[in-house]
Amino acid sequence: MPTVMLLLLTLPLAAALVCLRAPARVARLLSAVCGTACFGLVIALVPAAAHRDIEYLGFLRVDALSAVFLLATGFLYAAVAIYSIGYLAAGHGEARPARFSRRFWVGLNLFAWAMLAAPLMSNLALLWVAVEVTTVISALLVAIEDTDGAAEAAWKYVLLASAGLGLALLATIVAYYAGAQVLGQSYNLGFTQLLQVAPRLPHTAVQLAFVLAVLGYGTKMGLVPVHTWLPDAHSEAPTPVSALLSGSLLAVSFYAILRFYQVAQAALGPSFPRNVLLVFGVASLLLAMLYLFGQRDIKRLLAYSSVEHMGILAIGVSFGAPAALAGVLLHVLAHAAAKGNAFMGAGVLVAKLGTKRTGAIRGGLDLLPWSGPLFLAAIFALGAMPPFGLFRSEFEIVAGGLGSGGYAAAAILIVGVTIAFFGLAASVTPMLMLPATGQQSERTLARGEPSPWMVVPVAAGVLALLWLGVHPPAELTDLFSRAVVLLSRGRA
Amino acid sequence: MTAIVTAAVTATVAAPSALSGGADVIAVGVLLAEFGMFRQALLRDQVRLYAAQSVLISALAVVVAASRHLPDLYALAALAFTLKVVIVPVVLRRLLRGIGVTGGDPRWSDIAGSHTLGVASAVLVAIAVAAFGFFTAAALGIRSPVLPSTAFSISIAVILVAFVLMIVRRDVISQAIGFLSLENGVSLTALVVAAGLPLFLELAFLFDLLVAVVVFGLLIRVHHGRAESMSTADLTRLRG
Numbered sequence: 093m094p095t096v097m098l099l100l101l102t103l104p105l106a107a108a109l110v111c112l113r114a115p116a117r118v119a120r121l122l123s124a125v126c127g128t129a130c131f132g133l134v135i136a137l138v139p140a141a142a143h144r145d146i147e148y149l150g151f152l153r154v155d156a157l158s159a160v161f162l163l164a165t166g167f168l169y170a171a172v173a174i175y176s177i178g179y180l181a182a183g184h185g186e187a188r189p190a191r192f193s194r195r196f197w198v199g200l201n202l203f204a205w206a207m208l209a210a211p212l213m214s215n216l217a218l219l220w221v222a223v224e225v226t227t228v229i230s231a232l233l234v235a236i237e238d239t240d241g242a243a244e245a246a247w248k249y250v251l252l253a254s255a256g257l258g259l260a261l262l263a264t265i266v267a268y269y270a271g272a273q274v275l276g277q278s279y280n281l282g283f284t285q286l287l288q289v290a291p292r293l294p295h296t297a298v299q300l301a302f303v304l305a306v307l308g309y310g311t312k313m314g315l316v317p318v319h320t321w322l323p324d325a326h327s328e329a330p331t332p333v334s335a336l337l338s339g340s341l342l343a344v345s346f347y348a349i350l351r352f353y354q355v356a357q358a359a360l361g362p363s364f365p366r367n368v369l370l371v372f373g374v375a376s377l378l379l380a381m382l383y384l385f386g387q388r389d390i391k392r393l394l395a396y397s398s399v400e401h402m403g404i405l406a407i408g409v410s411f412g413a414p415a416a417l418a419g420v421l422l423h424v425l426a427h428a429a430a431k432g433n434a435f436m437g438a439g440v441l442v443a444k445l446g447t448k449r450t451g452a453i454r455g456g457l458d459l460l461p462w463s464g465p466l467f468l469a470a471i472f473a474l475g476a477m478p479p480f481g482l483f484r485s486e487f488e489i490v491a492g493g494l495g496s497g498g499y500a501a502a503a504i505l506i507v508g509v510t511i512a513f514f515g516l517a518a519s520v521t522p523m524l525m526l527p528a529t530g531q532q533s534e535r536t537l538a539r540g541e542p543s544p545w546m547v548v549p550v551a552a553g554v555l556a557l558l559w560l561g562v563h564p565p566a567e568l569t570d571l572f573s574r575a576v577v578l579l580s581r582g583r584a
Numbered sequence: 585m586t587a588i589v590t591a592a593v594t595a596t597v598a599a600p601s602a603l604s605g606g607a608d609v610i611a612v613g614v615l616l617a618e619f620g621m622f623r624q625a626l627l628r629d630q631v632r633l634y635a636a637q638s639v640l641i642s643a644l645a646v647v648v649a650a651s652r653h654l655p656d657l658y659a660l661a662a663l664a665f666t667l668k669v670v671i672v673p674v675v676l677r678r679l680l681r682g683i684g685v686t687g688g689d690p691r692w693s694d695i696a697g698s699h700t701l702g703v704a705s706a707v708l709v710a711i712a713v714a715a716f717g718f719f720t721a722a723a724l725g726i727r728s729p730v731l732p733s734t735a736f737s738i739s740i741a742v743i744l745v746a747f748v749l750m751i752v753r754r755d756v757i758s759q760a761i762g763f764l765s766l767e768n769g770v771s772l773t774a775l776v777v778a779a780g781l782p783l784f785l786e787l788a789f790l791f792d793l794l795v796a797v798v799v800f801g802l803l804i805r806v807h808h809g810r811a812e813s814m815s816t817a818d819l820t821r822l823r824g
Contacts, residue, residue, distance in 0.1 A: 217785040221792050228799040235806050243810040244819040246803055251759055254796060255750060258766040261789070262743065262773060269726065269777040277729070277780025296724055324822040383824075392824070 093140050094148040096133050097212055100162070101152070103130055104169070104205035111197040116190060119197040120177045126201065127173030130208060134159070134166035142570040145284075153214030153283070156574035160421045161211040161347045164428035165340045167556065169204040171549035175436050176200065176332040178545030182443040192236070196330065199233045203336060210344045215281040216264050219348055220257070223312065226341055227253045234329040245321075245328035252321040256311025263304035263352065270297035270359075283351060287581070290358030298359040305352035306368055312345035314399045315406060316376040323383075326395035327448070331439030334391055338398045338435060339428035346405055346424070350579065353409065358581065362412050370410035370501060376403030377508040384515030389448050390438045393519050394431065397474055400512045401427045407505055408489040409579075416492025417576045419485045426481030426560050430473040433553040436546065437467030441523065443542045450519050455528030459539055464524055466550045471520045473557045475513030481560030603651045604732040610644045611738040614772055618745045618765055619710060623703045627680070627757045627814070631673050634761050634768075638668035641771050648779055652730045656783045657775075664771070667790050672764070672797050679801030698755035698815060706752045713748050714741035728776045736776045742769035755814040756807050760800045767793060 107126040111119040140146060141159035154162070180193050206229055210222035227250065235246035268281055274289040286293075311318040326334045349369075356365040380399035387393040401423070408420035440463040445453050457464040473480035486509060493502035541547055559565075617637035624630045642665040649657035699706060721740035728736055746769055750762035774781060804814075811818055 215785075217781075218788060221788045224792050225795065228796050231799055231803060235803060238806070238810075240810050241821055243803075243806050244822055247756065247807050247816070247819065248822075250799065250803055251750065251763060254763050254800075255747065255766060258743070258746075258763065258770060261767070261770050265770060265774045265778050265781075266726075268774075268781055272729075272778065272780060278782065280782045280785060297726060300724065300726075323824075328822070387824070 093137065093146050093154075094152070096137055097146070097148055097152050097154060100130060100133050100137075100208050101205075101212060103133075104201045104208060108198050108201035108205060111194065111201060116180075116193045116197075119194065120180070123173045123197050123201055124170075124177060127170040127204065130204070131166040131170040134162045134208075137162065138571055139567050142567060142574050147214060147284075151214050151218055152212050154212060155578060156571050157350060157421075157578050158211035158347065159571055160424055160575055161343055162208065164343050164425050165204065165207045165211075167425075168336055168339045168428050168432045169208070171432055171436070171553060172332045172335050173200065173204075175335075175439075175546055175549045178543030178547075179330070179332055179439060179443070182542040182546065195236060196233075199229060199236065200332065200336075203229045203233060203333070207336070207340050207344050211347055214283065216267055216283070216286070216351060217281045219351065220261055220264050223260070223309070223345060223348055224254075224257050226344065227257060227312065230325075230329075230333065230337060230341060233333045234325045236333075237328065237330060239328070241324075242328045245324035249321040249325040252318075253312050256308045256318060258308070259304050259311075260308030260348070263301045263308055266297055266301040266304065267352070267355065270294055270301060273297075283354070286355050287358055290355055293355075293359040295360055298356055299364060302352050302356040302360075302365055303368060306349055306372060309345045309348040309352075310372060313342050313349065314376070314402050315372040316379045316399065316403070319376065319380075319399050322399060323392045323395040326398065326435075327389050327391040331391075331435055331442065334394075334439075335432040335435035338395065339432040342398060342402055343424050343428060346402065350409070354579065354581070366410040366412055369406045373403045373406030373408075373410060374501065374504055376400065376406065377505065377512075378403075381508050381512040381515065384512050385518065387519060388450055390442065390450050390453065390519075390523070391435070391448060393450065393516065394434050394438060397434070397512065397516060398427075398431060400508070401431070401474075404486065404489065404505065404509070407501055408492070410501065411489065411493040411496050411498050412580065413492035413496035414576045414580060415495060416489045417579050418572045419488025419492060421572050421575055422481060422488065422560065422564070423485035426473070426485050426557060429553045429556045429560070430470055430480065430482055433470035433550050433557070434467065434474055436550050436553075437463055437470050440542060440546050440550075441467065443546070450523060453523040454526045456524035458528060460541060461539065462541055462547045463550065466547070466554055468520070468524055469554050469557075470550070471516055473554070475516055476509055477513075479561045480557040481564075482557070484561050484564075603647070604734075607644060607647055607731045608734050608738070610640050610647065611735040611772060613640045614644075614768065615714065615738055615742050615745065618742050618749070618769075619707060621749055621758065621761060621765065622706050622710060622752070624758075628677075630757055630761050631676055634764055635669045635673050637765060637768055638664065638672075641768055641775070642669065644772070644775055648730050648775055652779065654730075654779060657779065659783060660786050663787065663790055667794060668764075668768070671794065675794075675797055676760075676801055679798075679805060698753050698758060698817075700752050700754055706748070709752070710745045710748045713744045717741040717744040726777060728779075730779045731776045733776075736773065739769055739772035739776055742772060754816045756804045756816060757814055759816065760804060763800070764793075764797070 141154050141156050145155040147153045206226040213219045231246050231250035270293045271286050274292045314322040353365050380396045383396040408416050476482045476486045490502050620633050642661045645657050645661035717740040718737045721737040746762050746766035750759050
């Protein structure tokens with residue numbers, strides 16, 4: 093297993109280095125192979141992580157919790173790397189310059205590398221470093237399109253996310269201070285050490301660290317009211333990057349919050365950290381739900397849907413019941429697949445019709461024999477329709493919430509999710525169902541897919557969602573139950 | 585009787601030792617540098633002010649290292665000095681030289697007009713925020729093992745004022761420097777409450793800062809290339 097961890101930490105980096113020099117053909121093939129290989133490696137980690145924590149070299153560590161987030165990132169890395177082959181080829185009619193595709197492939201692999209590295213770290217400090225690296229690399233990827241909108245989105249993103257991570261760094265420092273009161277000055281913020289001594293940590297410092305961490309990492313996760321960079325960055329980035337940002341980057345930030353949550357729960361008891369998460373979660377769900385109505389940009393629409401789902405995750409953790417926590421972890425995976433799919437499907441529509449405006453995209457089902465229905469399936473999955481994975485996860489979260497007495501929050505969750513689905517469906521159904529208008533040129537009106545590379549990963553995502561929804565494999569449920577134990581450990 | 589006298593003597597505030605007095609003075613210097621960034625009109629001077637602030641932080645690290653016998657901190661001070669006082673300003677200047685901002689052309693090097701508030705109001709707001717941070721942090725009861733707790737309160741004030749700076753100035757340089765000085769504030773906090781943080785973690789933080797500076801520089805170039813100015817006032821296309 094240590095070999096697998098080392099490979100995960102080195103393969104994408106090596107791929108990025110090769111892409112610096114290699115011609116575009118080699119770069120795209122290499123990235124697709126590397127993405128798929130990393131996904132395979134993560135899957136190989138799952139059975140072991142479901143039973144024990146694996147530590148290596150002092151700074152690498154995988155347990156059930158980190159394995160869930162590795163799975164989400166690994167899956168999306170593979171899907172997006174394959175999708176990008178078609179994305180770069182399809183373009184908007186003109187071929188992209190070689191410099192663009194080289195930057196794109198280097199950036200994509202580096203971005204995936206940083207996101208795979210974050211859950212592998214064994215202490216809060218290196219976790220922060222990895223998350224900050226994901227920020228700066230993804231900011232460059234957001235700016236890569238070289239339009240006014242991309243430059244604006246990238247600046248807002250890098251400034252807001254870095255300021256948020258400044259707070260997260262302060263949280264890390266305060267957590268170190270708290271630990272040093274018990275462990276002495278020479279320890280390195282390892283999760284294991286902190287959790288062992290958690291009941292003896294000073295309360296004020298842990299409270300301060302937790303709130304700062306939720307605010308700081310929450311900025312990157314897209315929790316309201318610190319989500320403002322998110323719709324801009326998601327809408328202006330190239331579609332494959334949007335898919336990674338939404339499905340994986342937000343999840344990695346959520347992972348960082350969960351690590352602080354573990355410590356806070358063990359030190360302070362469950363009610364304080366849960367209440368903090370509940371406030372942020374409800375605010376995110378309610379605000380994002382409203383913003384889903386009347387969005388004029390298809391990718392902004394999906395971005396607000398991400399904010400909504402991050403709110404659901406925060407509410408799910410705030411319930412604290414084992415069923416809800418298992419639901420949260422399943423939700424992370426299912427959201428990665430569904431949102432990745434939705435962005436990739438939207439990318440096909442945009443490539444076909446040459447516009448991101450929801451009012452101008454029409455006739456999706458007529459024009460795109462495969463991507464149209466697949467996009468529709470992804471939207472239904474995002475709205476938590478059965479039989480997809482998000483239905484199962486949200487069902488578990490609500491059931492856990494009702495079981496643990498969080499009636500009001502569970503009710504808000506159900507109503508919010510339903511309204512959000514209406515908002516999403518109200519925008520998306522005209523795009524797919526209404527016939528194409530006459531304004532579009534003859535070329536775009538021909539029925540057919542822009543590229544088969546853009547269909548395969550989406551189809552795989554829908555299959556994964558069905559699998560997660562109908563009958564999740566036993567290894568995965570083992571993994572979840574182990575992670576739930578890790579998340580609920582602490583003072584009762 | 586003697587017990588009462590002893591109690592009275594210990595209850596009175598002891599005069600600050602040379603060390604804690606010096607540390608407080610340096611911390612206040614960091615805060616003053618932060619305030620200086622509010623009114624700085626030239627890009628070049630803004631970067632210099634950041635370098636000066638970083639010098640103070642490195643000096644404080646040396647003070648702590650000498651007085652508490654923490655040899656790691658000498659290395660940290662040297663590294664922080666090299667990175668923040670030498671490399672970061674050089675990298676920023678080099679990245680910006682290509683677009684002519686460090687030349688004499690006032691159209692590009694002048695960031696004086698980027699205030700959303702008047703300088704006086706901005707400083708008043710910052711004073712209020714700093715006072716809030718100072719007194720709130722003091723009430724938290726976090727005791728530093730190596731330095732007077734006043735330094736902790738000041739570091740929190742620095743962080744909050746850095747946020748105000750990023751909010752009230754509408755040019756990319758001041759905002760980037762605002763973020764970097766926010767990081768300086770966190771470094772100050774780290775010196776006060778986490779002086780024993782292992783050196784390799786500090787190294788990772790510094791390396792990360794370097795990467796962030798390069799990316800900030802690149803994005804400033806991108807912004808300048810599109811907007812033909814340093815102002816962020818026109819970044820209003822994306823909303824809703």
